Amino acid sequence: MHTVAVLALEQVIPFDLSTPIEVFSRTRLPDGRPGYQVRVCAEREEVDAGAFALRAPWNLEGLRDADTIIVPGVSDPTAPLSPAVRDALRSAANDGTRIASICTGTFPLAATGLLDGLRGTTHWSVAGLLATLYPDVDVDPDVLYVDNGQFLTSAGAAAGMDLCLHMIRRDYGSAVAAHAARLSVMPLEREGGQAQFIVHDHTPAPQGSELEALLTWLRGNLTRDLTLSDIAAQSGTSTRTLIRRFRDQTGTTPLQWLHRARIRQAQHLLETTDHSVERIGDQVGFGSPTTFRDRFKRTTGVSPQTYRRTFS
Numbered sequence: 001m002h003t004v005a006v007l008a009l010e011q012v013i014p015f016d017l018s019t020p021i022e023v024f025s026r027t028r029l030p031d032g033r034p035g036y037q038v039r040v041c042a043e044r045e046e047v048d049a050g051a052f053a054l055r056a057p058w059n060l061e062g063l064r065d066a067d068t069i070i071v072p073g074v075s076d077p078t079a080p081l082s083p084a085v086r087d088a089l090r091s092a093a094n095d096g097t098r099i100a101s102i103c104t105g106t107f108p109l110a111a112t113g114l115l116d117g118l119r120g121t122t123h124w125s126v127a128g129l130l131a132t133l134y135p136d137v138d139v140d141p142d143v144l145y146v147d148n149g150q151f152l153t154s155a156g157a158a159a160g161m162d163l164c165l166h167m168i169r170r171d172y173g174s175a176v177a178a179h180a181a182r183l184s185v186m187p188l189e190r191e192g193g194q195a196q197f198i199v200h201d202h203t204p205a206p207q208g209s210e211l212e213a214l215l216t217w218l219r220g221n222l223t224r225d226l227t228l229s230d231i232a233a234q235s236g237t238s239t240r241t242l243i244r245r246f247r248d249q250t251g252t253t254p255l256q257w258l259h260r261a262r263i264r265q266a267q268h269l270l271e272t273t274d275h276s277v278e279r280i281g282d283q284v285g286f287g288s289p290t291t292f293r294d295r296f297k298r299t300t301g302v303s304p305q306t307y308r309r310t311f312s
Contacts, residue, residue: 012075013072013104020038028179070099072103086111224285
C-alpha cells in the first residue's frame with residue numbers, strides 16, 4: 001500500500017494539514033481497499049498549530065519509508081527550517097521519495113534546496129516573497145499546482161486538494177481520482193489557475209511621488225485608446241523617462257499597468273452587474289470583444305464568462 005507521510009511543522013496551518021489526511025485516507029480502489037496509508041509525522045512530540053496543539057503519532061523516522069511526503073503550509077513562511085527536518089527531507093529525496101508542498105509549505109521545501117532550478121508555486125500573496133528568498137526557484141504565481149515529477153508544489157488552501165487529486169490520478173488512474181473528487185465534493189479538474197482568485201491591486205506610488213497624479217489620471221481615463229506617447233505627454237516627460245519611472249515606482253510598464261487596471265475594473269463589473277461581456281469590454285476601454293476576452297483570459301487564466309459564473 002502507498003504510504004503518505006504528512007509532515008507537521010511548527011505553526012502548521014490546520015487546513016493544509018487536514019486536506020491530505022482526509023483526501024488520501026478516504027481514497028478507495030475499485031475493489032474497496034484503501035489506496036493509501038496516512039501517517040502524521042513531526043520533529044517534536046507536540047506541535048503548535050495556532051488555535052490548538054497536536055501530538056503526531058510518528059517522529060521524523062516516519063518519513064524514511066514513506067512513498068510520498070506532504071509538507072503543509074506554515075503561518076510564518078520565513079521561519080528557519082531545523083537541520084533535522086532539512087536532512088530528513090533531503091535523505092528522503094535521495095531515496096526517490098515523492099515530496100509535495102501545499103500553500104506556504106513550499107517555503108520549507110525550498111529551504112532544503114530541492115526546488116533549485118525547478119518551477120514551483122505557492123499562495124499568490126507570498127509568491128513574490130518566495131521568489132525573493134529563493135531566487136533559484138522559478139516561481140509561477142498563476143497556477144494551482146506544479147508537477148516536476150518527484151517534487152510537486154501547490155497554491156493556497158483548496159489548491160492543495162487539487163494537488164492531492166492529481167497525485168491520486170497519477171498513482172491509480174482517473175476513475176479512482178474521480179471517486180475521491182466526488183467524496184471531496186470537488187471537480188477533478190478546475191478551469192484556470194489561481195490568477196483568477198488574485199485581487200489585482202496596483203502597486204501604489206508613494207504619496208507625493210512623480211507618478212501619483214498620473215496614476216489618478218489613468219484611472220479616470222481607462223476607456224480612452226491611450227498610447228505610450230499619450231501617457232508620456234500627460235506626464236510631461238519622454239517615453240524613456242516615463243518607462244523608467246514606472247519600473248522604479250510600480251514594478252511594471254505604463255501600458256501593462258493600464259491593461260491591468262482595465263481588467264481589474266472588468267472583474268468588478270462582472271461581479272456586480274449583469275452587463276454583457278461585450279458591453280463590459282467596451283466600458284473598460286478594449287477596442288473589440290475578442291481583444292477583451294483574450295486579454296482577460298491571459299491575465300486571469302479564465303474567460304470572462306467563467307469568471308462571472310465563479311464570482312458573481
